[in-house]
Amino acid sequence: MTIPWHHKTTIYQIYPRSFYDSNGDGIGDIPGIIQKLDYIHELGFETIWISPFFASPQADTGYDISDYTDIAPEYGTMCDALQLIDEVHKRGMRIVFDMVMNHTSIEHPWFKESRSSRGSPKADWYIWRGSPLPMGEGPGVRVKPNNWQSITGGSGWHYARERGQYFWASFLPFQPDLNYRNPEVKEAMLNIVRFWLGKGVDGFRLDIFNVIYKDAEFRDNPFTFKLMPTEDDPSGFFQEAKYTLNQPESFTFARELRNVCDKFGEKLLLGEVSGNKQIIRKFLGKENNDGLTLVFDFEMLGFKFAAEYFRELIRNTEKHFPDPFMPVYVFSNHDRRRSIHRLGNDPRKAKLLHMLQLTVRGVPCMYYGEEIGMTNARFPFATALDPIPHKFKFLPRFVFDILGLTINRDEVRTPMQWDGTRNAGFSSAEKTWLPLHGNYRGVNAEKQSDAKDSLLNTIRTLLKIRREKRPLQEGSMKLMDNLPAGVLGYARKFGDENILVLLNFAGQEIEFQFENQECIFKLSQRDERKENTIYLDGLGGMILKANAMPKK
Numbered sequence: 001m002t003i004p005w006h007h008k009t010t011i012y013q014i015y016p017r018s019f020y021d022s023n024g025d026g027i028g029d030i031p032g033i034i035q036k037l038d039y040i041h042e043l044g045f046e047t048i049w050i051s052p053f054f055a056s057p058q059a060d061t062g063y064d065i066s067d068y069t070d071i072a073p074e075y076g077t078m079c080d081a082l083q084l085i086d087e088v089h090k091r092g093m094r095i096v097f098d099m100v101m102n103h104t105s106i107e108h109p110w111f112k113e114s115r116s117s118r119g120s121p122k123a124d125w126y127i128w129r130g131s132p133l134p135m136g137e138g139p140g141v142r143v144k145p146n147n148w149q150s151i152t153g154g155s156g157w158h159y160a161r162e163r164g165q166y167f168w169a170s171f172l173p174f175q176p177d178l179n180y181r182n183p184e185v186k187e188a189m190l191n192i193v194r195f196w197l198g199k200g201v202d203g204f205r206l207d208i209f210n211v212i213y214k215d216a217e218f219r220d221n222p223f224t225f226k227l228m229p230t231e232d233d234p235s236g237f238f239q240e241a242k243y244t245l246n247q248p249e250s251f252t253f254a255r256e257l258r259n260v261c262d263k264f265g266e267k268l269l270l271g272e273v274s275g276n277k278q279i280i281r282k283f284l285g286k287e288n289n290d291g292l293t294l295v296f297d298f299e300m301l302g303f304k305f306a307a308e309y310f311r312e313l314i315r316n317t318e319k320h321f322p323d324p325f326m327p328v329y330v331f332s333n334h335d336r337r338r339s340i341h342r343l344g345n346d347p348r349k350a351k352l353l354h355m356l357q358l359t360v361r362g363v364p365c366m367y368y369g370e371e372i373g374m375t376n377a378r379f380p381f382a383t384a385l386d387p388i389p390h391k392f393k394f395l396p397r398f399v400f401d402i403l404g405l406t407i408n409r410d411e412v413r414t415p416m417q418w419d420g421t422r423n424a425g426f427s428s429a430e431k432t433w434l435p436l437h438g439n440y441r442g443v444n445a446e447k448q449s450d451a452k453d454s455l456l457n458t459i460r461t462l463l464k465i466r467r468e469k470r471p472l473q474e475g476s477m478k479l480m481d482n483l484p485a486g487v488l489g490y491a492r493k494f495g496d497e498n499i500l501v502l503l504n505f506a507g508q509e510i511e512f513q514f515e516n517q518e519c520i521f522k523l524s525q526r527d528e529r530k531e532n533t534i535y536l537d538g539l540g541g542m543i544l545k546a547n548a549m550p551k552k
């Protein structure tokens with residue numbers, strides 16, 4: 001059976017504001033991305049996902065859209081967007097846009113019209129609930145329609161005096177949720193999907209896809225003692241998100257969307273879903289993968305750097321996403337800590353982490369700068385451009401440090417560090433939209449390109465091996481047993497070809513009995529061999545060619 005391209009690709013995420021500024025205004029842009037396409041191509045990624053660059057007041061840096069078929073002027077023009085699609089395709093790569101289907105900006109003409117009056121033609125395009133007050137407001141106590149909390153904490157109901165009613169916003173108050181129970185809304189959004197597919201995009205990353213439908217009866221969410229939402233359980237702030245997330249209608253909608261996209265060929269649909277593996281599976285489809293083609297598993301963003309942790313993660317992932325499903329391996333994005341931050345900013349650990357990511361069965365998704373080990377910056381909450389920290393300004397910073405939460409997402413969105421010159425070669429502007437990370441003279445792409453054993457060159461080599469070896473792209477996978485503590489090993493098989501991967505998560509060297517195999521890649525300082533013995537440096541790894549799959 002042939003496996004679809006989107007199940008064997010490799011994804012590189014670009015945050016457009018921070019990638020490359022071509023016109024010196026301090027903000028990254030589409031022509032800038034075009035100028036840097038060769039960098040991504042030579043690095044070896046096959047698919048690019050770009051965070052939103054559509055018309056937007058930028059209150060949530062583009063995740064608040066005011067026109068889905070227009071481009072924000074600071075990023076370029078429609079012509080630039082079409083040229084980008086074209087330039088990506090010319091290089092034999094694919095491009096995926098970011099679709100924010102759940103909500104628009106409060107500045108979207110649809111919302112303005114919907115808010116204007118209860119009798120407007122788009123009155124029912126958003127989720128409005130009555131209030132006891134007459135239209136035009138008046139004195140007295142307003143009662144929120146129910147106890148639902150937004151994903152970012154606090155009630156998600158916001159009052160609009162024009163209608164004397166509340167509208168619902170799952171995320172932030174300026175991002176009102178669309179009402180998908182209104183067929184006109186669904187059709188309007190699917191037409192936007194069709195519009196971009198018609199322009200040649202290869203699919204979409206789907207923003208908070210699991211909140212699209214809310215309970216039709218608006219029942220109160222139950223109480224829970226859980227304070228903070230976690231990756232596998234989005235309930236938090238003392239509320240179980242029973243009626244606000246992962247509703248059955250959203251699973252059905254995944255299949256509807258898939259049908260629309262299938263008309264345009266094999267398209268990638270990558271869902272952002274908060275929930276455990278069972279929930280993710282519901283978005284992918286029951287027996288067949290007839291829903292979204294891929295879904296992030298955010299449990300991985302909280303990874304622990306240990307062989308046992310990854311062994312269990314892989315075992316569990318394989319159990320829930322066997323063929324024809326495909327997991328996504330993701331360790332960083334524009335909302336969470338940079339992966340190397342979890343590794344004490346140690347590039348040697350980052351090499352091993354990405355060696356796993358690029359050889360395990362799944363689609364790897366890397367966040368810009370992760371390939372050179374860009375680290376989290378640290379900025380005060382008070383001056384944050386990201387709206388989220390402003391919600392939590394009243395709490396001292398150490399509370400979030402203890403909880404291990406990156407509340408100020410500016411810290412993971414600093415401009416790409418291209419070289420050691422001013423502004424890291426990102427922009428010629430006096431002031432960039434966010435300050436550069438102070439470490440750019442030491443950590444940058446140019447420097448790492450020149451260093452043979454750098455993180456960047458390690459990733460480049462691993463991507464090349466992955467492109468050449470079908471077992472790594474689309475082979476089956478079996479975890480190996482009886483390896484020394486600290487060592488993770490798995491075998492990949494496609495046809496007659498077998499590949500073994502050994503990763504030593506321990507800091508010290510390990511030597512063990514192993515039938516001799518041909519080594520095709522080694523993450524190690526030493527190259528010493530003895531008959532039927534494997535040496536792995538501390539944090540070393542190996543890719544071996546094997547005649548057969550290991551018995552155990």
Ligand code: GLC
Nearest residue numbers: 060063100171207208334335
């Ligand atoms: C997603 C995006 C995030 C955005 C939010 C609201 O979680 O990744 O950046 O703020 O949705 O659209």
